[in-house]
Amino acid sequence: MSAEAIPPASPTAEPRQRVDAIRGSAREAQRAIVEAEVTGGQFLWVEACPGAGKTRVVVDRHLERPLATPRQGRAIVSFTRMAGRELRRRCDDAGSPELVSSPHFIGTLDSFIWLHLVRPYLAASEWGNRSWRRLDSWHDHPKARQRGLSLDDFVFTKKDGLRLGPAKLRNGKSNAGTGDPNRDARWAQRTHRKLFREGFFTGELLRDIALKLLSDQKRARLILDILVARFSELIVDEAQDCSDEDRRILQRLNEHGLPVLLVGDPDQAIYGFRDPSGSRGQPVVPVTAETMRLRHNWRSTQNICDAAATLRTSGHPADVAAGEHHGEDAPIMLVPMENREEAGHVRSFAAEAQRLGIPQAQRIVASNIGSALPAELTGSSRPPRTLLGRMVWAVGVLRAPGAPRKRLERAHRIVWENLLNLWCGEPGVTVEQRLERFGLTKDGLLRAEARVIDELPSLNESAEKWNTEAKRILRKHQPGSALDRPQGKLGWRIQSKDRRKHAYVIGGLSDPTITASAEVAHLSTIHQVKGEEWDAVLVIVPPAEVSTPDPITRAVESWLSQRPLTEEATEARNVLYVAATRARQLLAFALDADRIGRARAVLESHGVSCRIVHQHRADVDY
Numbered sequence: 001m002s003a004e005a006i007p008p009a010s011p012t013a014e015p016r017q018r019v020d021a022i023r024g025s026a027r028e029a030q031r032a033i034v035e036a037e038v039t040g041g042q043f044l045w046v047e048a049c050p051g052a053g054k055t056r057v058v059v060d061r062h063l064e065r066p067l068a069t070p071r072q073g074r075a076i077v078s079f080t081r082m083a084g085r086e087l088r089r090r091c092d093d094a095g096s097p098e099l100v101s102s103p104h105f106i107g108t109l110d111s112f113i114w115l116h117l118v119r120p121y122l123a124a125s126e127w128g129n130r131s132w133r134r135l136d137s138w139h140d141h142p143k144a145r146q147r148g149l150s151l152d153d154f155v156f157t158k159k160d161g162l163r164l165g166p167a168k169l170r171n172g173k174s175n176a177g178t179g180d181p182n183r184d185a186r187w188a189q190r191t192h193r194k195l196f197r198e199g200f201f202t203g204e205l206l207r208d209i210a211l212k213l214l215s216d217q218k219r220a221r222l223i224l225d226i227l228v229a230r231f232s233e234l235i236v237d238e239a240q241d242c243s244d245e246d247r248r249i250l251q252r253l254n255e256h257g258l259p260v261l262l263v264g265d266p267d268q269a270i271y272g273f274r275d276p277s278g279s280r281g282q283p284v285v286p287v288t289a290e291t292m293r294l295r296h297n298w299r300s301t302q303n304i305c306d307a308a309a310t311l312r313t314s315g316h317p318a319d320v321a322a323g324e325h326h327g328e329d330a331p332i333m334l335v336p337m338e339n340r341e342e343a344g345h346v347r348s349f350a351a352e353a354q355r356l357g358i359p360q361a362q363r364i365v366a367s368n369i370g371s372a373l374p375a376e377l378t379g380s381s382r383p384p385r386t387l388l389g390r391m392v393w394a395v396g397v398l399r400a401p402g403a404p405r406k407r408l409e410r411a412h413r414i415v416w417e418n419l420l421n422l423w424c425g426e427p428g429v430t431v432e433q434r435l436e437r438f439g440l441t442k443d444g445l446l447r448a449e450a451r452v453i454d455e456l457p458s459l460n461e462s463a464e465k466w467n468t469e470a471k472r473i474l475r476k477h478q479p480g481s482a483l484d485r486p487q488g489k490l491g492w493r494i495q496s497k498d499r500r501k502h503a504y505v506i507g508g509l510s511d512p513t514i515t516a517s518a519e520v521a522h523l524s525t526i527h528q529v530k531g532e533e534w535d536a537v538l539v540i541v542p543p544a545e546v547s548t549p550d551p552i553t554r555a556v557e558s559w560l561s562q563r564p565l566t567e568e569a570t571e572a573r574n575v576l577y578v579a580a581t582r583a584r585q586l587l588a589f590a591l592d593a594d595r596i597g598r599a600r601a602v603l604e605s606h607g608v609s610c611r612i613v614h615q616h617r618a619d620v621d622y
């Protein structure tokens with residue numbers, strides 16, 4: 001590794017009184033929110049910077065602030081299951097496990113809308129004649145996928161208030177399907193309508209149904225009366241990610257008298273792609289909302305807060321660091337990225353983290369797009385199209401040291417589908433439907449999966465041998481004791497030209513022997529690490545697209561030149577901001593070599609200390 005002079009990583013001395021005063025005002029601002037009065041008819045909007053302790057404030061409010069009447073509950077919603085789990089854990093740790101169950105509700109906004117605004121009223125509605133199944137994503141339904149595309153890759157126009165009309169590929173999604181965009185769009189519209197008729201739907205249709213139900217005045221009164229009697233307030237965490245439909249639903253609840261407290265950070269809005277209806281750029285809350293602010297960051301060093309502020313799209317000044325790392329002076333690390341397939345930049349970062357005493361478990365490498373993560377460590381981000389290739393891909397991902405969470409979820413599902421195709425047949429229906437029909441449990445399926453993954457041969461075997469062995473092993477492990485022999489088939493095919501290739505090649509993966517020796521950090525897309533914090537963060541800035549600059553390229557350019565940006569690029573820059581603000585002690589950026597000098601100039605012009613570290617080539621232990 002070649003580097004400029006390495007400054008000491010020890011904390012700089014700060015007058016104790018100044019630090020105490022900063023922490024005092026940070027705690028005071030948090031307390032004001034814990035105790036704030038929220039009334040129906042007017043939103044309370046809490047605008048908070050990264051690391052401001054939003055989760056702590058929400059939990060403290062739930063633990064300490066009594067409800068209007070004892071039989072009522074408080075609903076706390078967010079956009080990910082992880083956030084709900086974290087809130088439940090913190091209530092448990094505080095010795096109040098009763099605060100996570102009925103009459104309270106802690107979960108995703110999707111489940112809240114489903115349970116309290118939609119499910120109880122569907123039977124009596126115009127769509128009452130089917131049994132409903134809510135999917136987290138269309139990836140979970142085998143008929144919603146075709147030739148590398150899934151219904152999640154499309155946006156659907158509204159027809160009678162429901163997004164069941166003509167389809168179009170989402171921005172940024174390449175036409176990987178038939179090669180004929182019109183044909184793919186027709187397939188998507190047809191399939192979407194058909195699956196909806198069968199009772200399947202995801203978050204977008206759920207919101208449309210909720211708004212349709214609320215559009216009937218008499219029915220709306222009934223739904224909202226029940227909801228307002230049940231809950232004394234609703235807290236929406238990460239409120240900056242609300243879609244236009246979410247905002248309209250919340251508005252209805254609030255107008256009907258439910259006090260609503262919205263907590264969020266507009267600079268961390270990164271889900272606009274879910275909301276192509278055009279609400280991007282609109283204020284998070286109505287201008288009439290009462291606003292409170294948290295501007296102290298308990299997570300990061302001051303140097304990281306200053307660096308993150310250069311990425312902000314709102315232009316707000318840097319936050320004040322108030323936590324235990326506030327005065328540490330590790331410079332921001334800039335690593336020129338020479339070959340993004342290889343992991344030299346990740347190794348440089350790991351070496352620096354090691355020098356600061358940060359263990360591997362506390363390091364994350366994150367990028368806007370999975371494909372910008374070094375393939376040497378993660379393998380291909382998408383499974384291939386063939387059935388055998390998909391299984392090999394899934395096994396490789398489940399065995400990889402640092403595969404991103406979303407990719408792991410997809411890999412699990414592929415293994416489950418193969419097990420169920422073999423043992424139950426009926427390949428056209430979802431995993432959940434087959435578990436139900438064959439009286440199987442998720443635990444049984446997970447046990448069979450664990451044994452299969454453990455016993456399957458190395459991906460260095462020839463594809464032919466792997467294929468034979470894998471079939472034998474899947475036949476050994478049934479997902480439930482009620483099944484005594486396979487009812488279906490795997491349908492794997494192997495072309496003669498591929499027989500002698502290594503299995504990992506068929507799965508579009510890199511050589512597993514390289515992967516195994518490179519356990520240097522967790523790897524993830526940035527969307528998956530939202531809300532988390534890590535001691536050391538490496539942000540991989542994808543290389544510039546010169547011919548047709550994409551939103552990420554435009555976002556990076558606007559950062560490096562500190563010029564204003566378009567709405568679409570705003571979101572891409574917010575994604576980089578989210579990544580940078582996960583760091584407690586060490587923040588690093590890997591960039592194209594020719595952008596390094598400009599990144600340094602931007603940071604230094606804002607008083608941020610940084611240094612350039614060249615790629616690590618040697619084979620060393622981290």
Ligand SMILES: Nc1ncnc2c1ncn2[C@@H]1O[C@H](COP(=O)(O)OP(=O)(O)OP(=O)(O)O)[C@@H](O)[C@H]1O
Pocket residue numbers: 027030048049050051052053054055056057265298299323530531532533581
């Ligand atoms: N009053 C406090 N005293 C000490 N530590 C605090 C305090 N408030 C929050 N923290 C710590 O600061 C860190 C950040 O808090 P939290 O994760 O709740 O932030 P957040 O506002 O949700 O951040 P983000 O939006 O960036 O995800 C956590 O480690 C938390 O324990």
